[in-house]
Amino acid sequence: xxxxxxxxxxxxxxxALAGCDRIDAAYAAFNDPPKAVExxxxxxxxxxxxxxxxxxxPLNPTGRGLPVKALPEPMLQISASVTExxxxxxxxxxxxxxxxxxxxxxxxxxxxxxxxxxRSPADGWWVFQLGDFLSFxxxxxxPGQVDVEVEESVMDLDTGxxxxxxxxxxxxxxxxxxxxxxxxxxxxxxx
Numbered sequence: 001x002x003x004x005x006x007x008x009x010x011x012x013x014x015x016a017l018a019g020c021d022r023i024d025a026a027y028a029a030f031n032d033p034p035k036a037v038e039x040x041x042x043x044x045x046x047x048x049x050x051x052x053x054x055x056x057x058p059l060n061p062t063g064r065g066l067p068v069k070a071l072p073e074p075m076l077q078i079s080a081s082v083t084e085x086x087x088x089x090x091x092x093x094x095x096x097x098x099x100x101x102x103x104x105x106x107x108x109x110x111x112x113x114x115x116x117x118x119r120s121p122a123d124g125w126w127v128f129q130l131g132d133f134l135s136f137x138x139x140x141x142x143p144g145q146v147d148v149e150v151e152e153s154v155m156d157l158d159t160g161x162x163x164x165x166x167x168x169x170x171x172x173x174x175x176x177x178x179x180x181x182x183x184x185x186x187x188x189x190x191x
Contacts, residue, residue: 081101082101084111091143117182128183130169134150139168149169169187170189
């Protein structure tokens with residue numbers, strides 16, 4: 001046997017014996033667990049004060065950076081304008097979402113808001129525009145309906161002053177309709 005094989009076989013034997021000691025210790029501990037300690041009266045502990053969250057310090061690089069090039073695909077330009085997405089999860093088999101794209105007048109509203117129903121990878125989505133708002137918030141969702149609060153800019157025509165208001169709307173649509181026909185979407189004011 002070569003010296004190298006002797007060393008390797010010695011290391012293997014030592015590791016096997018070390019493993020046996022651990023197995024024996026585990027077996028003994030399992031069969032003879034420590035005796036339970038008498039209960040001690042607990043003293044209330046005050047939880048520590050929450051750590052204040054502040055700005056995170058900038059990271060330091062740990063290696064050379066890799067260059068990244070801008071992508072020229074037109075669909076990415078369209079995708080980059082999406083600023084808000086709210087997936088609707090209670091619509092059965094159908095994939096439905098509300099989303100907003102930046103692109104309106106930044107002084108008046110500016111968030112084009114849509115509801116979209118997925119058809120298939122080949123056919124894409126049925127997309128319906130709901131309006132041009134500042135923002136939207138999903139208040140409630142049930143199969144076939146989503147209740148939304150929108151905030152929108154309003155202009156006083158006498159003074160030219162721009163203000164904002166909130167209003168609520170109901171978006172209703174059938175849930176059992178197949179992906180081949182466009183959903184019949186209804187958009188209703190609500191209290």
